[in-house]
Amino acid sequence: MLHGVNYASAAAGFSRTINLNFQNTLDQITDNLGADDAARSIAKCIFFVGMGSNDYLNNYLMPNYPTRNHYNAQQYADQLTRLYNLAARKFVIAGLGRLGCIPSILAQNSSGTCSDEVNRLVLSFNANVKTMINNLNTNLPGSKFIYIDIARMFEDMLLDPRTYGIPCYYLPSGHSFLKLKFNYISDYNIM
Numbered sequence: 001m002l003h004g005v006n007y008a009s010a011a012a013g014f015s016r017t018i019n020l021n022f023q024n025t026l027d028q029i030t031d032n033l034g035a036d037d038a039a040r041s042i043a044k045c046i047f048f049v050g051m052g053s054n055d056y057l058n059n060y061l062m063p064n065y066p067t068r069n070h071y072n073a074q075q076y077a078d079q080l081t082r083l084y085n086l087a088a089r090k091f092v093i094a095g096l097g098r099l100g101c102i103p104s105i106l107a108q109n110s111s112g113t114c115s116d117e118v119n120r121l122v123l124s125f126n127a128n129v130k131t132m133i134n135n136l137n138t139n140l141p142g143s144k145f146i147y148i149d150i151a152r153m154f155e156d157m158l159l160d161p162r163t164y165g166i167p168c169y170y171l172p173s174g175h176s177f178l179k180l181k182f183n184y185i186s187d188y189n190i191m
Contacts, residue, residue, distance in 0.1 A: 095148060
């Protein structure tokens with residue numbers, strides 16, 4: 001527990017149970033180290049927070065899904081502020097990738113191309129998250145929030161995969177996909 005904890009939950013959106021689970025972990029650390037040492041230790045930790053494609057697609061893009069209006073950048077900020085109030089200080093927040101280009105979205109399009117509509121929604125959401133992060137950095141003393149622009153990281157790779165040594169295969173139906181290698185990123189943009 002003192003070396004790392006993972007609270008991932010598939011398609012959960014901004015689940016309040018993550019903060020409850022972290023509170024339980026913090027209580028255990030405090031019992032073992034004492035309140036002062038626990039607070040100092042937690043303040044040194046890096047909290048990586050990312051939302052996956054299912055979280056966004058299932059909670060935000062389904063028109064009849066009740067969570068569509070329940071989760072937004074302000075609620076994301078509220079969850080991060082709760083973690084801050086539990087002594088978290090260093091955060092790495094991952095933006096969403098270009099979800100309009102994932103296989104499940106490609107399969108819905110007869111031409112097999114990326115969905116510009118989904119990508120526009122994702123980029124708008126990411127812009128709101130960047131603004132949220134700037135506000136949190138300003139308003140939460142001693143905190144550091146860093147944004148990883150996942151969409152930008154993969155944009156160039158999607159537009160010109162061969163530049164990155166990634167062969168692009170074309171299927172007879174017109175659908176295309178990338179054979180990804182995970183050692184191709186030498187640099188990425190951090191806000």
